Amino acid sequence: MATSVRRSGNYPPSLWSYDHIQSLNSKYTGEKHMPKLHTLKEAVRAMIYKDNENVDNPFKILGLVDDLQRLGVAYHFEDEIRKVLKNIFDNYYKSPENWTKMDLNLKSLGFRVLRQHGYHVPQEIFEDIKDNSGNFKGELQKDIIGMLNLYEASYHSLEDEHLLDDARDFTTKYLKQSLENIADQHLSSLWEDLCKAYLIEAKWYNSGYTPTLEEYLENAWVSISVPLMLTHISYLTSTTPTEEIMHSMERIENIIRYSGIILRLADDLGTYSDEMARGDNPKAVQCYMHETGATEEEARMYVTTLILNTCKKLNKERSSVLDSQILKELTDCGANLGRMAQFMYYDEDGHGSRPDVTKSHVLSLLVNPI
Structure with a gap:
């Protein structure tokens, strides 16, 4: 009796192996969790x-x-x-x-x-x-x-x-x-601002120019992309009409600025050593050292103090814009970006050089039971 050969669909093996599926479990099963x-x-x-x-x-x-x-x-x-x-x-x-x-x-x-x-x-x-x-x-x-x-x-x-x-x-x-x-008008304008900020940094790099700390931060709070991120988040998560979101973004410009500065400075403290070794632009620490003649340790202490002072300014601004839900959502999100940066770049680069530390934190926060 002739045997027929079944055609193969040439599908790749499943990403979910039997052993992997069997290993999946929940710690919230069993009698002890039934009362909850x-x-x-x-x-x-x-x-x-x-x-x-x-x-x-x-x-x-x-x-x-x-x-x-x-x-x-x-x-x-x-x-x-x-x-x-x-x-x-x-x-x-x-x-x-x-x-x-x-x-x-x-x-x-x-x-x-x-x-x-x-x-x-x-x-x-x-x-x-x-x-x-x-x-x-x-x-x-x-x-x-x-x-x-x-x-x-x-x-x-x-x-x-x-x-x-x-x-x-x-x-x-x-x-x-x-x-x-x-993709109002508004977002296109913000993408244009971001590209212009990148262009300024590229010009500094190619000319060998080290900006003052004030010059650096005036550009860096945009190049760190906080304005763009906040706007994208608002349009994707908020049910508020577009026009009201745009008006709200104008009202909290200082909050966006301070959030961007905090994120940029926290990032710099954790990454500037590695980035300078790669031949990147001077960061906040180097800008302050070049401008004032301070030592690296003194510059780090100054930037840390600058973060704390900017946080105080941010807190003051937040207290004055709680008259609408969209403003509260935006200010909370902006503040959280700054908190995230201080967590991510505490002591070192948790995004680039020490992803193992960040992985441990993420697992603890989102995956492992409290």
Whole structure:
């Protein structure tokens, strides 16, 4: 009897070997962790029931259910979720009379979550987001979270639900344009500033020029890329409209500057020896030594003091801009960049010359149990 030869797909070996998979485990399994698990589950159940009692705020309970689903733990609360969603459907989404009272965010989130759980919320719930000409109303574009929720809701459409197909096309175009516009004007300008800062450093290097410490820092707080990083982080993580983010960045210019100086100086203290050995530009320590005739030890002490004084200036600035959530987010992030730098470059280069130390810190912080 002839044997057939099976064709090979020529797939590479799996990166996940059997032994590696078998070695994966969690230290939070076993009977000793069951009381804590039970306590956490009961706390979440209490949150669900509490929000369900507040029938005047369906968005809150829908958001909680959505969060539980995205975290992958909703299966622990199937009965509770089933009850609260039935309550929300009966009180808000079953009758068309309630639809006109909802904003785009509530309509879209409720439509998606309820359809995920088998409730048939008709596409007509979105009829009033179009004008008499059949176009989507312009004011919808002011609500970026609502637009994002509408986009996600459109993927739960059925056959012949053309309104949802139109909504998907509309929101896709809007969200893409929003990203392109940001890359506002604003980000392009910041990338240009960064490249100019690099060019200044290149000119110093090629001419053999050692700047004063003030000249160095005026350029270095930009070349360390803190303004660019903060802006990118804001656009990627914040739900605040682009225009408000841009205005907020202008208001906290000093905070961005001080954060950049702290990061640059902490970096210099940890890396300047190795970088000078490679023939790099003079760093803060060398600039101060060249300008004042100080010894290396004296320059290091001065830069350390300069970091502390800049931290004080940063703290003062932070206390004056806590009148909005976006400003708080930006200032906290800027301060954390400075803290990270002092941690990363404490005594030596934890990024380049001593990655083993950094690896140990990262494992301790994010992987190993506290």
